[in-house]
Amino acid sequence: MTTRVITLKELAASLDLSITTVSRALAGHEQIALKTRERVAQAARQAGYVPNTAARTLVSGRSGFVGLVLPIRGPNLVDSFLGEFVTGLGEGLVSHGADLILATAALGHSELSVLRHVVESGRADGVVVTRIAETDERLAYLRERGFPFVAHGRLLDSDFGYNWLDTDGAHAFGEAFDMLYDLGHRHFGLVTISEAMTFRHLRQDGLAAAIARRGDPSVRLDVVTAPRFDQEARIEAVNRMLRGPDRPTAIVALFDELALTVMEEAARAGLGVPRDLSVIGFDNIAASAYAPPGLTTFDASIRHCAREIADMLLTVIAEKPGKPLTRLIRPTLVARASHGPAPRTRS
Amino acid sequence: MTTRVITLKELAASLDLSITTVSRALAGHEQIALKTRERVAQAARQAGYVPNTAARTLVSGRSGFVGLVLPIRGPNLVDSFLGEFVTGLGEGLVSHGADLILATAALGHSELSVLRHVVESGRADGVVVTRIAETDERLAYLRERGFPFVAHGRLLDSDFGYNWLDTDGAHAFGEAFDMLYDLGHRHFGLVTISEAMTFRHLRQDGLAAAIARRGDPSVRLDVVTAPRFDQEARIEAVNRMLRGPDRPTAIVALFDELALTVMEEAARAGLGVPRDLSVIGFDNIAASAYAPPGLTTFDASIRHCAREIADMLLTVIAEKPGKPLTRLIRPTLVARASHGPAPRTRS
C-alpha cells in the first residue's frame, strides 16, 4: 500500500544522469542530445514519473493554476450557471495544461479577502472574477496589484482598462423590444432586480436605447424592481405590474427566473400567455423549456463564454498584452411560445 | 504596479527575529513567548503577510487541497449537479482551511489519467470521486496507491473497504412503490438507462425488493432501457412503454430528465398525468417544478451530501481511520402533482 512517488533525483540516478540533464530532457531542451531525450522520456514514462507541483511552482514562480472565488450563494439557490461555467473554464484551461482552483469564502469572510489570499499565497497565476458589482473592490484590488485577471462582465464606467468578456445583454434586450414592437406591442414592462450588479443597467439601458431608436412616442415602458433573492417580494412586484389597471402587453424580465415568476403569476391571474401577455426572459435556464407554454429567451452559452475567458486569461498570463483584451458575446434568441402578437383590445 | 509579496524572511528581518521564530509564532507554538507571538501576529497582519503555498507544501507534504476530476460532459449537458456539488464541497472544505482543485480531462485522455496526475504530482491531499461505474478503475487505483479519497456512490460489491457516501436510491424507489401501491397501482413501469453506473442497479433493486416485500403476485413491473445521452432513443424507449397494448399505470424513472420525457410523451399520446398515468422521478431538478403538472420526485440534496463528503475526506486525511467511513443519505420525497390514484378501468 501507499506507493511512494518517484522523484527527479531517483529517476536521474536510475539513468545515471544528473538531475539537471533529466530535467532539461523532459522539458525538451534542444541542448540535450536527442538520443538522451528519448531515453529519459522512455524511462520517465515507464517509471510513471510526475513532477512535483509544489517544487516546480516554488522555483519557477508559476503554479499552472487559475483561481476562481466561488460566489457566496444562498442556501436554496439552484441553477446551472456555476456548473457550466467551471466546465467551460476547465475545457479552456486543460488544452494549455492549466487547472482550476476553487476557493470558497467562509461565513463572515468577504469574497475580497479570499481573493487576496489566493493571489498572495501564490496559488494561482491568474484569476477569473464573475458577477461584477456596480462598484467592485475586487477589480480595483487586482488592478492595483497588477495581477492577471479576466472579468466575466463589465463595470459601467472605469478609469482604467482591464480584461473582460461580457454577454451583450443590451443588444439582446434591444432585439427583444424590436421583435415585440413589430408584433404590435406598444406598452412594455420590465421586471428587474434591486441588487447592485452592472448587468441590470446594461440590459435596461439596451432596452431604453432601442425604444429611443424607434422614436415612437406611443411606446410606454413600466419598470418594477424586486430584491433578487426574496421570492415573496418578487411575486408581489410582478403582481403590481400584472394586476394594475393598465398592464403592459409585453413583459421583459431581467432573467429567466423572473420571467418564470411572471408566467406563473399571469396564469394565476387568468391571463393567457402569449394571448394576453407576451413574456421574454434571459439566460435560457433548463426550466424555461418546460414551463408552459415554453419561455422565449436568450441563450448566453455560459460554457462557451467560460472557455473563451480561460483562453483570454492564459494569454494575459503568458503574454502580458499592452492593451486590455475585451470581448462582447451576442446571445442568441431562443424563440419558444411565450411571445406573440399584441392583443387587439387593450384591457 | 505589480506589488511584490512579502516573504517570511522579510517579515522576520523587519521584526529583528529569525525566520524560525516568526514561522513558529505564526503557527502559534507554545514555546514562543506570548509577547513575541502577539508582536509577530500584529506585524504579519499589518504587512499583509500570506505564506507561500508552494513552499509550505513542498516542505510539509501537505497541499491543503482536495482534488475533483471533472466528469467529462457532453456538449449540451445542462444540469445543476456540478454547481451544487462544488458549492457543497467548498462549504465543507473552507471551515478547515482547505480548497478545491478541479482538474479536467483533455479530449482523448481518460479520467483515470487525470486522476493519476493529480495524485502523483502532489497537488492534492485527497480526492473526491463521483459517478461510480460498475467496474471502476479509479477506486482500484486509489486503493492500491493508499491515497485518501471518498466516493460519492458505491460499488455493487467489492473485495475491499473504502470511504463512501451515497444517496439511498434503493430506499427511495421502495418508498415510491409503496406509495403507488397504496394508491391502487399494480402495473408498474421503470424507465432506466443502459450506462454502466452502479446507481441504476441500486435503485432498480430497491424497487424490486419493495415489490417482493409486498408479496402480491398481481404486481407487475415492465422495464425499458435507453442510452443515457441519446434523446431520440430515450423518447423511443418511453413510447415503447406508453403506446404498448397494455401500459403501466405508474412509471418510475431512474432520474428526473427521464421522468420529464415520460410526461412530455404522455401528453403527446393524450394521456393525462396523473389521471391516466402516475410518474415519479428522482433528483428534484429545477425543471421538475415547472413541468406540468409538477413532477413528484425525490430530493437528494447534493449540496448537503457534498459538504458531508468534504468533512469525511478531511477526517480521512487527518486521522487515517482504521475502518472505512460510510454514510447513506435518505432522500426526501417531494410530492407534487404527477402521482395519484390508479385509474379505475384498465385500458
Next chain:
DNA sequence: ATTGAAATTTAAAACGTTTGCATTTTTGCA
C-alpha cells in the same frame, strides 16, 4: 555573584524542482 534548569530563540537542513554558469565530451578539420 553563581549555577542549573527552564524558557526562548536560532542556525541549518530539507522538500523537489529549474536554471545560470562551468565543465566535460564529442566532432570536424588540419
Next chain:
DNA sequence: TGCAAAAATGCAAACGTTTTAAATTTCAAT
C-alpha cells in the same frame, strides 16, 4: 594526432517554507 569549436552534461544556487537539534537568554534559588 592534435586542437579548437560545438555539443552535451553537470554543479550548485535558488525558490520560501517547516522542523530538528542546538544555542542562547532568563530566572529562581543558593
